Amino acid sequence: MPTDPLQTGGPQVLLRGVALSKQYRRGGWLSGRSSPVAALHTVDFTIRAGSTLALIGASGSGKSTLARCLACLEKPDSGEIWFDGKDLVSLSQRELAAFRRQIQLIFQEPAASLNPRFTAVQIVSEPLLIAGRGTKKERQERAIELMALVGLPAGLASRLPFEFSGGQRRRLAIARALALEPKLLILDEALTGLDLSTRAQISNLLLQLQEVYSLTYLCISHDLDLVTHLADDVVILREGRVVEDLAPDQSVSSQSSQADNPLAVALELSSLPG
């Protein structure tokens, strides 16, 4: 099994993407004209352990594709994903099983990401069941603990997803993602569509969880305010390419106005048609 040749920073770097590329094919097999669409084009980035990297860009810039590649839901066509010293792209499915549990994705649409037929406690204990951990009773107890951790009382355990509010569903999705004690949480537009107060509550919850469990976040968002609140580093994607990789000191928090803010300017540029 190959190890990361560039792991210079020791335990500081949790994940490193090297020249990641991914193409999709558009067009039918009957027409004989299928054209490739590049979703990612030699993308390089680094996520430091315990930090939050914000990945921002306009719609169709490849953010979600990158998230799916990192969560091992899709395989990049080329490139390397170094996680904890191992290249995930070169691992077999069996070898990958242990690693993919350490990277959990919280989806864009929390309602659709929760099995509509499962109760809250089944949803949160589902990853433990799949991983074959504990007895049914132990799994349920753990699920109730995790629900309490994200602010969902045990009384809601037997409710179905459609009986929860938008904010509660996000909390449920976070509780489920934490079940396997991951090192990296990928938040794919995880706070989109929430009202301001709920969004503030959830982002504070995420910060608390990060502190307590030393979690690392990859936060995908359109929302500059959220990026300001959560991110330590920022990567801006445009048409599948990294156009900006801003160091923490260049990040938004130190900027006084939107016009002076390199992040806002870069985001605006990234949303212009190519």
Next chain:
Amino acid sequence: MAHFLTQRLARALLVLFGVSLLVFILIDLAPGEYFQEMRLNPQISRETVAALRTQYGLDQPLPVRYGRWLRSVSRGELGFSFAYNSPVWPLLKRRIGNTLILTITSLVCSWLIAIPIGIRMADRAGRWPDRISGIGVTFLQATPDVLIALGLLALALRVRWLPTGGMHAPDFSETEGLGGVKDLVLHLVLPVLALTAGMLPVLVRHVRSAMLEVLDAPFIAAARGHGIRRYRLLLGYALPAAANPLISMFGISVGALLSASLLIEVIMSWPGVGPMLLEAILQRDPYIVVAVVLFSTLFLVAGSLLGDVFLYIADPRIRVE
């Protein structure tokens, strides 16, 4: 659940009542009647024909005839067959049993084959297994049921492995036990194959599209992210989530299969209600037609009711609502 079932049963009774009334009106509107051919026979006097019409109540207006028929239904007779000179129910019940044997076997076979094929196609969507199965399904769908049945009969006549008509061998006796079952199974093969081949394309397409929709859902991606095994994902997560449209389809398929089976029974000489219905229509024996149509409606309603019950059991959201 009891309230749910009572509600559905009440609706089913209402449907049966409406259908029986409609069939009565339609038969009344159709030209000709059972005793019309007798008028052409010079040996039978007009008075005799008129007396027969009076005896069987055909000279009465429609509401009176319908009322009499309802009373005969309450006695469990379902009307009177002029051709057989007997109440309809004793004539029909054995044939209904035969039709149910054929239809239920075909229903089970169709779904048992359609589910794995549909799942496999959805799992391999856009790849060769999906494309090849898709071509086969389209070919079957484009072939009329009659042609499939005739093709199977022609094949069976050539290879002589299977009986080509009826439900039992001519020398069959009711007391044969296991041998009788084997004989029945052999006779079932061809009509069940014909019915299954007719039903399969629709079911496979439904299973495939329902599964495809679910396999794209984020909760399936989430389960994959937790490292679930492929077969467990398909059977334990995706299939139950795709079940709702399929259960509704199951209800519809019960009714559709009965309609198809009436035709196949005639072609393959299966002694079910199909040949009896055809004979009754040709002879203008109205109460047999009404009874068969009602049986067909009952089958459809029962299928739909069964579908509703399955949905109630399978989907916790419906129970909560």
